[in-house]
Amino acid sequence: MGGHSRQFEDLGGDLLIKLRLLDLRAAALCRLAPALAEGFEELVHQARNLASALRTQNCRSRTVPSPMPEITRREFLKLGAAGTAGMALVPLANPLGFDVAAAKKRALDLRISGAKEVHSICPYCAVGCALIAYTKEANGKTQLLQIEGDPDSPVNEGRLCPKGASAMQLATSVRRVEAPxxxxxxxxxxxxxxxxxxxxxxxxxxxxxxxxxxxxxxxxxxxxxxxxxxxxxxxxxxxxxxxxxxxxxxxxxxxxxxxxxxxx
Ligand code: SF4
Known part of the structure; x- marks a missing residue:
């Protein structure tokens, strides 16, 4: 996939647009037939997880060899067709070898689940990469759980260099100097x-x-x-x-x- 990451991103964008269109159509359909709503929501949820996993995988594939099998445009469009077929409540196929159910469970188990998102900027250099800090209140204190790159930032698109990726240690390292x-x-x-x-x-x-x-x-x-x-x-x-x-x-x-x- 290495040299085709830009086309792959375009295809991912196409899929997300299709999902939004499906959402709109589904809303109208579910008003007519409420019993369909639950099944359709589950289908769209799984498809969204898959699209998200594809985008993440593509991002990683720029720096490390991808364990994901090759995907052709034809196969990808088949996936879009599978989403459209979902209007008839056909369970989503798994053409890429991902276990979307496992991915969904993993997302629910994340320790940042339910945490407050605070947007910030990496303090280390003039690039100014955007960060998201995840915090939770515990025993009357704010606990910092995780810091990661902000995927919505046009500056770093979710990425951080090794210094930025260790920004959490600014707050949590036992070697932090806390007084002059x-x-x-x-x-x-x-x-x-x-x-x-x-x-x-x-x-x-x-x-x-x-x-x-x-x-x-x-x-x-x-x-x-x-x-x-x-x-x-x-x-x-x-x-x-x-x-x-x-x-x-x-x-x-x-x-x-x-x-x-x-x-x-
Ligand atoms: S993450 Fe790295 S490149 Fe980005 S602002 Fe921080 S130090 Fe600079």
Missing amino acids: MYRAPGSTSWEKKDWDFVLDKIAQNIKASRDNTFVAQDANGNVVNRTEGIAFAGGAAFSSEEGYFATKLMRGLGLIHLEQQARV
Whole structure:
């Protein structure tokens, strides 16, 4: 399937459109014959599971060899025809070798079942991949269950690089540093400090560096009022507003060495 993933995606899209049309027709049919409703809903549910499994499988097939058998356009269209035949309540055939019942049970057993979805952005780099964090309330605390790529994002379409895929460890790793750490000049060990201490320390060091390296005039007598002893680098986790504010602050101090990892 490797080189045909784009055509395969198109076919998957065709199937989903057909399912939506079937949904509309079924709604009208079931109003006329309520007894048909349950059987038809089950059929559409199974077909949706299958379409979803196909899309996921196609996504994986771009990076790893697929264990799924080859499928031709003709076979795929047969599957669409099977869905149409479902209007007569014929059980969905299993032409691809998937056990849709097992897939359905597995979906019901997911530990994120019933969890709250929170949309976020990976903090690691300027690509800005979209994430979904799954949380649950337990014993009055919010428990983070899982973080994964957002399949609806046009940026990453559900994918994450290894750094983004480990984003959950930012919150749950036992090695996470939860307080500022300070190493005094000449010391070989780190001490845990509170935020007041480190913010005061940063302010004192910035003032000392600025005072010591401030340039009021250049060699030609031009007024420049700049600070050459401090540089600033903004991270990708900055929002646009934070980046704007940081730039204003640094320029106000006279910094000329500024860099920002921009999101585009
Ligand atoms: S998942 Fe990877 S590529 Fe995407 S924003 Fe995070 S670090 Fe960057």
